[in-house]
Amino acid sequence: MSDKADHSRRNFLYVAAGGLGAVAAGATAVPFIGSMLPAADTLAAAKTEYDVSTVVEGQLVVIQWQGKPVFVVNRTAEMLERVKGHDDKLKDPNSEAGEAVQAEWMDTDEKRLYRAIKPEVLIVVASCTHLGCIPLFKPTAGQKDWGDSVPSDWSGGWHCPCHGSFYDLSARVINGSPAPQNLHVMKYEYISDTVVLIG
Amino acid sequence: MIEKMMNTRLFHWVDERTDLGAIIKSQLTEYPVPKNLNYMWNFGSLALLVLVLQILTGIFLVMYYKPDASLTYGGYTVAFDSVERIMRDINFGWLIRYMHAVGASAFFVVVYMHIGRGLYYGSYKGPRELLWIIGVVILLIMQGAAFFGYLLPWGQMSFWGATVITNLFGALPVLGEYLQQVLRGGFAVGDPTLNRFFSLHYLFPLLLAAIVGGHIHALHVVHSNNPEGIDIDHEKDTIPFHPYYTVKDAFGVGVFLLGYCYFVFFQPEAWGYFIEVDNFVPANNLQTPAHIAPVWYLTPWYTILRTFEDKLMGVVAMGASLAILFVLPFLDRSKVRSARYRPVFRQMVILFFISVVVLGYCGHSAPTETLAMVGTIATCVYFGFFLLLPFVHKFEKTKPLPGGE
């Protein structure tokens, strides 16, 4: 009879010890896994400031943000015209696929068409959504400048050399491309007339 | 609970292909252990725990540490900067760093207690001579690993400690200069030294893991000694390791963690003993700190080294003080193992322990004439212990052993 009491006491102690031990093990894992998350200084480098007035009309520059390449394009009025009228050729004309292609500031039809806060200045992540290569900028229409690397009805945009994906001048992916999504956008804002804060 | 896990189908599948069940039973759960072990026998499992902790914290530190002695602003280096980055910017970096620094000292506390147990109770005597020898190898590799690791932060103590010790190798005849160059990778301690010490610091603990496996295997063949030092009746006097020593070791771990975590969270520098004050100063090869001393766990041997004015004699004495540990099992001829039943040996071994503590104290302090003399006396006691041993059995009247042996 006292054996039974001993056994339940023993079991209780085993369970208590095991439970506390599991808590200890879990708690110990937290700082180790946590140390592998981005460090404070890495996170602080999460924002980049850039003066877009340095980009000449019609020109594209590649800058860095969070270690990734980012296109900043100063689009002419003529280029802006060429993003219209071919929605049927696009996989995702309104950037509805998800968070990565649809930023909070894309709240009007115009913003979704031009995929920019100020229509002239397009800022997108320069990473092909297929497997990450940096696509080549082929802004002029037709095949005169690009030969048959682009289709005959080419209205300008990007062509990825790795597996042949195409994007229009608003960085929206064209049907037939291996890439599943438009080039990604991110949170950014104009902290002055010409300076953007990305991130 | 282990029994429940061993009854699952997954376990049976693995067991059919590896015999894991038999291994677990014979080496862990049903492994026979004397039932009269006292808490001095906990230090072996604690040493294993600390080894695992050091490897774990070490691996995560290496994700951010950079072994590069290139100068940066303020007289610092890339290596020193990377350690400060770990302390300031990496999430919980400070915790992992302190665990590693405190762990290094904890490792030696535990191992010295473990060795002390072996000495006092005669665990080094037959049939456990090889077990002891493997243990001495472990001690030497630990000391090497600690020495290599201490250079890595590239503070003043790191740099000058490495300079002094690598200079020692230069004292050896014939091969000395060559060895010194091989260790340093240059004319003085520098970036090549840092990089190779980093490589070796990573290697040695992994070597240790393998050698500890051998140490435990050797133990399991001859089985544990016990405080009485007598050969025991296998049937009557042993109990299975599980649950008796698993719970006792677990309790020991709890007590250990209380001490360890106190230091990690409240006194990680341990008043300059675990992390030395001078090591927060970036290494300066043109200025030696006022007071160079190795970390506390290497101080006894440092004193022995300094006992002799002649550099070579010092190195030889230091080497001898470690080498003599290897032959201990063959120096002691007494048939009785445990100091409990050996009144003369008991006094000798306690005096030996005191001499090691005194040697440590002398090694840590600034050298003075008095301390030099004290150190010399302690060195004599240290060596005297070993040199007297072969004769003790001739005149020692051992107490009658229990069980009438």
Added chain:
Amino acid sequence: MRGMMMKMTRFSLIACLMLMLAPVMASAAGGVAVKHTDITFDKETLRAGLQVFTDVCMGCHSAKYVTYRNLMAYPEIGISREEADELRGDKALMAGLITELSPEDAAESYGKVPPDLSLIARARRGGANYTYSILTGYEADPDGKIEDGNYNVYYPGGRIAMPDPLAWMGHDAEETADLEEQARSVSSFLAFIGDPHQLERKRLGRWVMGFLVLLTFVLWMLKKEVWKDVKKH
């Protein structure tokens, strides 16, 4: 068994006593025993210390491991973005606190390159008490050998290259409390930046120790319970 335990306790006590005395002896070796000040890590003190640091110390010293962003992010200091912008001028937010004085110019003017202060409280025996003592320790050399402003008993050797930054020498009696407070607050600041996570560490430590006491107690009970079988024999 008990005999050995008693012997071990006795000499480990002696050993501990001896080892404890060592650092006490060492700190006295550098100069006079340091003064004591009560450093605190409250926002007021740390901000006052930051002020002293940027106004006075940064004339010659850097603290490269402390960035303007850190000054905002550490909850114990927590300056605002505006305050940080004011302090940093055109330097990056992520830049460390770097002095304008180049090492070469400093070596020329003072004979020594002023050390970086990020870790000074940990790199000197006596820590914050040492820095406080230095700042309030300037006096005229009784032997008349070392010039005013370079004689400080708390500095090993007595000759310090750093000239009386708080203008301690010859201060009026009514200024004493203010200067002492400046020395205390900047010492607190230096002690903080030497180990910025120390408060979090101790907070976490209290939880860990509490948990471990509980865990060890349960393991102790479990050990006693399981070992009843063995005692029975």
